[in-house]
């Protein structure tokens with residue numbers, strides 16, 4: 467089967483926030499096809515690939531016509547005839563054609579949908595599911611990741627009702643992906659019941675977590691612990707808490723403005739507050755504890771807590787291999803979030819994960835807050851052997867599509883392929899386990 471790219475076609479589709487986004491279909495000479503859709507973030511790092519948006523007053527200026535034109539015109543012309551099996555070559559051609567540091571010429575949305583669609587087409591040509599094609603292309607092994615699932619949404623995903631963005635759980639003590647989902651579904655339902663009892667049940671945030679009607683950020687943590695207990699679990703045993711602080715979103719001139727609590731903290735005070743949370747709650751992972759430009763704070767936080775919790779750089783590292791290498795020199799963070807649209811291409815995302823492993827960092831494949839039915843990231847997390855996957859919550863089908871896809875892949879790979887708590891063995895959770903606690 468010939469795998470040269472024959473044609474590219476872009477179409478406007480819609481994401482889970484009702485915003486337009488880019489879908490690309492690629493056809494190869496031999497007839498194989500691939501299709502992918504660009505997601506969109508709300509809490510975005512300033513150093514991530516930018517989407518091309520237009521429309522003026524129409525569609526709140528969020529239209530994607532220019533990005534579609536780029537795919538159908540310049541990108542198609544540059545990629546036609548290239549071998550889809552050579553993902554690195556295709557992505558290099560995209561990067562060269564764009565020629566800007568943040569993908570602003572072609573648009574990160576145009577580039578990521580194209581790059582992923584080519585990957586899908588190559589898998590189709592090989593007659594393999596995407597996860598298998600990815601594993602064969604990059605590093606041979608595949609595994610089912612530990613899911614990181616949101617229970618309460620917040621920050622930019624919930625009208626800034628609370629400052630912290632994601633209150634999540636992980637079930638490192640689960641024996642299978644299926645079991646991890648089941649335990650989390652019980653916790654999610656228990657959290658909903660608690661909110662109802664308090665008269666605070668008013669729907670869900672952008673990623674499906676319950677809407678955060680709390681008087682303080684810490685009340686959300688207390689409620690999360692209560693939900694874990696109400697689901698019949700002992701917090702810290704099978705189930706641990708994971709937070710995405712998304713601190714860049716409320717950083718102002720080097721300080722942190724907790725609007726809900728009407729107080730402003732210095733970087734040191736922010737570190738002290740998060741430290742007290744780590745001491746009081748079974749938290750095994752924290753993402754973006756400090757702002758993307760608070761290098762000293764991130765170094766100090768990692769020095770203080772990096773041997774106890776997973777510290778993920780999202781806005782701080784924007785799926786960029788060079789930033790991961792620099793953070794490793796600094797000893798800032800010990801894990802990186804992998805968002806393909808932050809990098810702009812599949813190859814750069816894979817390079818970032820490789821850089822993470824070189825540095826001894828973990829990698830967590832992640833969705834964006836604006837998503838669609840596209841399940842590419844489920845396959846990437848499995849085929850890249852990433853170990854962890856963050857997708858949002860229950861009750862929203864753009865999220866469940868991805869979790870359910872992992873269940874299907876688990877059926878193909880078998881329960882033994884589930885990584886379980888392995889990604890967290892270096893945190894207090896895993897250390898407690900090996901010490902028999």
Ligand SMILES: O=C(O)[C@@H](CO)OP(=O)(O)O
Pocket residue numbers: 506507508509510622631632673710712780832833834835836
């Ligand atoms: O911050 C994040 O990790 C993501 C997903 O939760 O949010 P967004 O896509 O809005 O950047």
Ligand SMILES: [Mg+2]
Pocket residue numbers: 710712753754780781
């Ligand atoms: Mg984040």
